[in-house]
Structure formats: C-alpha cells, structure tokens
Amino acid sequence: MTVQILKETPQHLVLHLEDGRVDTVINDDYTKLKYGKSYEGNRIFYKFEDGIEVAETFNERIFNCTFNGETIQFRDSQSNKLSEVIQKESKELYIELYKQIYFEKHRTELLNDLMVESYGGRVVAQTDGSFVIDNVFMINSHGQAYFISSKRSKNPQWSNLCIVVEGRLQPQVIQTKVGAVEFDTTLLTIMYKIDYLISPTVKAETGEINNTFMSQLPNWLQKQVELEVFGKIKKGSKCRHVELGDGNNA
Numbered sequence: 001m002t003v004q005i006l007k008e009t010p011q012h013l014v015l016h017l018e019d020g021r022v023d024t025v026i027n028d029d030y031t032k033l034k035y036g037k038s039y040e041g042n043r044i045f046y047k048f049e050d051g052i053e054v055a056e057t058f059n060e061r062i063f064n065c066t067f068n069g070e071t072i073q074f075r076d077s078q079s080n081k082l083s084e085v086i087q088k089e090s091k092e093l094y095i096e097l098y099k100q101i102y103f104e105k106h107r108t109e110l111l112n113d114l115m116v117e118s119y120g121g122r123v124v125a126q127t128d129g130s131f132v133i134d135n136v137f138m139i140n141s142h143g144q145a146y147f148i149s150s151k152r153s154k155n156p157q158w159s160n161l162c163i164v165v166e167g168r169l170q171p172q173v174i175q176t177k178v179g180a181v182e183f184d185t186t187l188l189t190i191m192y193k194i195d196y197l198i199s200p201t202v203k204a205e206t207g208e209i210n211n212t213f214m215s216q217l218p219n220w221l222q223k224q225v226e227l228e229v230f231g232k233i234k235k236g237s238k239c240r241h242v243e244l245g246d247g248n249n250a
Contacts, residue, residue, distance in 0.1 A: 001018055001041045003015050003017055003041030004016045005036065006022065010027065011026070012024050012026060013025050013031055013032070015041075028080050029079075029080040029083040029087070030061060043056040044083075048094060049091065050091075052066055061076040061079035062076065063078075065082070065098060067095060067102075068177065068179065072098070072101060078101060081097055099176070102178050102181070107129070111174075114174055115131070122198060128141065129141030131190065131194060133194060133198065134228075135148070136148045136221060136224065138158055139190050141186075145163045146158035146159060146160060147216070147217055148221075150220075161217075162213075164212075165192050169185065169188040169189065170188075200213060200214075202229065208234075209226070211239055214239040217239075219240050222237065222239055
C-alpha cells in the first residue's frame with residue numbers, strides 16, 4: 001500500500017490513494033506519521049533499543065506495545081501521543097507514556113493493594129476511581145469528599161464534605177511491574193484526604209479535631225470519628241447538632 005499526501009491544511013490531509021482515488025483525513029500526529037514518507041499508509045511498526053516494540057494492529061490507531069516484559073494495548077485516545085513519541089524517536093518519552101497507560105489500565109488493582117498495605121483494609125478502591133473509607137466516607141475520582149448520611153437507611157445518600165488541603169503536596173510514587181509511577185496532582189490530593197479521614201488532625205492548643213471538619217458531620221459520625229481518634233466519645237462537644245428523633249444526640 002502506497003499513499004501520498006497531496007495537500008496539508010491545519011485541519012485536514014488530502015491523500016492520493018494507491019487505487020487513484022483522493023481521500024481526506026483529519027490532520028493530527030497519527031495521520032501525519034501514518035501517511036507520511038515513513039509509512040505511506042501502511043501499519044506502523046517501530047523498535048526502540050532493549051527490545052521495546054510498537055506494532056499497529058490491523059485496526060487503525062490501536063497498537064500492541066511492549067516494555068519490561070509486559071505488553072499492553074494503546075487505544076485510539078493515545079494514538080497521537082504515541083505517534084509524537086515515535087516521530088521524536090524518544091525512548092524516555094515512550095517509557096513515561098507506557099507507565100502512565102499501564103497505571104490507568106491496572107489502577108484499581110494497584111491502588112487496592114496500596115490501600116491494604118497502607119491502611120489495613122479500611123480503604124477500598126472502587127472501579128469508578130473513587131475510594132470508600134470505613135464505609136462512611138468516600139472520595140471520588142476528582143478528589144471531592146463525601147460522608148454517608150445515615151448507616152440505618154436502606155438507601156443512604158452521600159453528602160458533600162469539605163476538606164481543605166493545606167501546605168504543599170509532596171511527590172509520591174507507586175511501584176509497578178513496569179517501574180515506579182508518579183502520582184498526578186489529583187491522586188496526590190485524594191491520598192492527602194484519605195490520610196486525613198483515617199487520622200483527622202488534632203489541634204495541639206485545644207486537643208480537639210478541626211471544628212470546620214467535625215461540624216459538617218452528623219452526630220453519630222462525629223462520635224465514630226472521636227472513637228477512632230481518642231478511643232472515647234467526647235462529652236459536651238461544641239460540634240454536636242440538634243437532631244430530633246434520631247437518637248444520636250449526646
């Protein structure tokens with residue numbers, strides 16, 4: 001198969017096909033590599049050193065890619081980034097991209113293992129990217145925190161919970177079969193909030209948990225947090241709400 005680029009505009013490539021027909025495709029990194037002089041419309045194959053290989057399947061924009069003895073499939077959404085890496089002939093950029101995609105494909109499994117190792121099963125990673133802490137708190141894939149409205153309800157609702165991330169987030173990595181993968185800012189924020197919900201900060205001057213945090217919680221959940229932190233329920237807490245008929249007042 002031999003294809004030539006007849007004309008290039010910012011949006012499209014005009015192609016002269018092998019059978020004489022003219023076709024138009026979107027102009028992006030993948031099509032410029034695919035239909036340029038290096039491949040002329042043929043499947044894309046590329047080898048880096050150390051046995052690292054990229055092989056386009058018979059489906060356009062889908063690649064089987066190898067690194068460190070592992071093979072994963074890059075899909076349509078990664079085809080432009082991969083094509084850019086090939087054009088730059090950069091092994092370092094390829095490894096970085098490979099690790100990112102490997103992590104996303106194995107995210108739930110990897111993070112569940114990390115949660116068990118770090119928190120002894122108190123935190124469970126969900127398939128939608130969220131995390132459930134002690135079955136009463138949740139942090140979604142965007143870093144928004146929630147608390148469960150009631151443990152008694154058959155259909156409990158999740159309510160927004162404001163947790164302010166203070167200070168600078170420190171870099172954190174997770175070890176995988178393809179090497180260390182650094183957490184992005186969103187995942188760092190999630191990890192910070194998980195740490196806080198597992199062990200809320202106690203103010204040294206008052207010996208109390210942050211009032212802004214506690215006052216958002218229903219009384220029963222305030223007590224559960226106090227039991228985790230202090231080993232007992234704090235009597236006369238200023239954060240308690242008047243909750244008529246729920247039996248949770250103290």
